[in-house]
Amino acid sequence: MAEFDLIAAIRARAAALADARGDVALGIGDDAALLAPPAGRQLVVATDTLNRGVHFADDAAAGDIGWKSLAVNLSDLAAMGAEPAWCTLSLSLPDGDARARAAFVEGFADGFLELAARHRVALVGGDTTRGPLSVCVTAMGFVEPGWALRRDAAGVGDEIWVTGTLGDAGAALALDGIEGYRDFAVRRIDGADAGAGVDNEADAASAWLYQRLRRPQPRVAAGRALRGLARAGIDVSDGLLADLGHVCVASGVGACLDAAALPSSPALLAACAEDARRALQLGGGDDYELCFTAPARQRDSIARALAAADTPAAVIGRIEAEPGVRVRLADGAMWTPSKRGYQHFG
Structure with missing residues (x-):
């Protein structure tokens, strides 16, 4: 040919x-x-x-x-x-x-x-x-003019949201032993391990993680639903910390994330312990979910709009004046990740 x-x-x-x-x-x-x-x-x-x-x-x-x-x-x-x-x-x-x-x-x-x-x-x-x-x-x-979600529009006090679940694609990369992911303790799981039932084919949950890596679902309907409600937005391609960091730099603000609020899939919960899961959710990349900020008064309207778009989402933190992106654990301690995201030539 x-x-x-x-x-x-x-x-x-x-x-x-x-x-x-x-x-x-x-x-x-x-x-x-x-x-x-x-x-x-x-x-x-x-x-x-x-x-x-x-x-x-x-x-x-x-x-x-x-x-x-x-x-x-x-x-x-x-x-x-x-x-x-x-x-x-x-x-x-x-x-x-x-x-x-x-x-x-x-x-x-x-x-x-x-x-x-x-x-x-x-x-x-x-x-x-x-x-x-x-x-x-x-x-x-x-x-529509004036309705684009831009990286430079986040405001202090905004809530930080994310669609879907995080860390699934990174877990698949860890299962494959890809360089940069080999240190993450992720195990191959079958449907029974993930609570999916013994009738599922072997490695059903691991296959789901691979599907998230190989065929990500762009959140087009969610992005359209957020017009006029959210302020700033970015897609999570290189890792949540890295990509949210771009929003913070462009907007001249900082952010504090609640580690306990990060959304996890059943497959990811079954595949790794808390520390590895948290690291993948924050720095794994390849999720292609949307991270966006919005005033707290818009929470109910956003929840309704995303439900109509058939898109799950969660509030995971807040925009602050202090520069940088921080992660707070359930006990109030701050957590330092080993990996903040992917970058070429890094």
């Missing part, structure tokens, strides 16, 4: 989503796409690159790579309160057997387009090239 055959195969599979939107005047196949942004909206643009051996394992399934490459970008849009619309895809593929390359592209498209269909995202262009396996996606969406 040569380059233009690859492009044609992807275009054929993506055409229906572009046709269904009505705002794609010209999609894949020309030098550039022609798009029609709606009047009275701001354009929100996010880009992420995923490389083999850094963002996914050498033996990762093609469908999982496709899903995650789009999910991490949709998570960025969600953190801004944006409605996803379009995306572009640049795919670098290694030389090798043509049949294997074609099979990879088919599998990749399965995962990528499955998630795109869920959020009505049209693939409108991109590039294919020969080289080490790498994926770069740019996602675009819309938000």
Whole structure:
């Protein structure tokens, strides 16, 4: 399968989503796409690159790579309160057997387009090239002027919220013995260990942790529901402490987190003891949940809005004037983590 055959195969599979939107005047196949942004909206643009051996394992399934490459970008849009619309895809593929390359592209498209269909995202262009396996996606969406959730808008006294549960993806990385996670004491668990019942297949709960790593769910509906209620927002990709730290620096504030309030999945509770669990929740990364701040008076309204968006969430701390991000234990003592998050070149 040569380059233009690859492009044609992807275009054929993506055409229906572009046709269904009505705002794609010209999609894949020309030098550039022609798009029609709606009047009275701001354009929100996010880009992420995923490389083999850094963002996914050498033996990762093609469908999982496709899903995650789009999910991490949709998570960025969600953190801004944006409605996803379009995306572009640049795919670098290694030389090798043509049949294997074609099979990879088919599998990749399965995962990528499955998630795109869920959020009505049209693939409108991109590039294919020969080289080490790498994926770069740019996602675009819309938000009403003045309603974007920004990192620089947190205020002293705001409550700090997080959606979903934390630490699951990091636990999966620890199970795989990934560098930087090997010191976390995480054990493989089956369904019975996690209280799921003896009829479940072996390693059912561990499989759930892996699913959280390989196919994260971007919180798009939650991000949209928070418009006008939350002040600042970010998605938890590199670790809660690191990402909340970005919000604090941008807003000129600090934060204190309540370790006992961090939301845990049943699988994570079964997989590791308290210290390892807390460390993964605070510094594990790859969760792609939303962390946001809001005035305390908005608590009930936020709870109703997120319930309508079918998104669980918890208050885990408060914004303070003192710079830095601190973690308080149940007995009032402050806790110093061994890992605050992931950073390239760190």
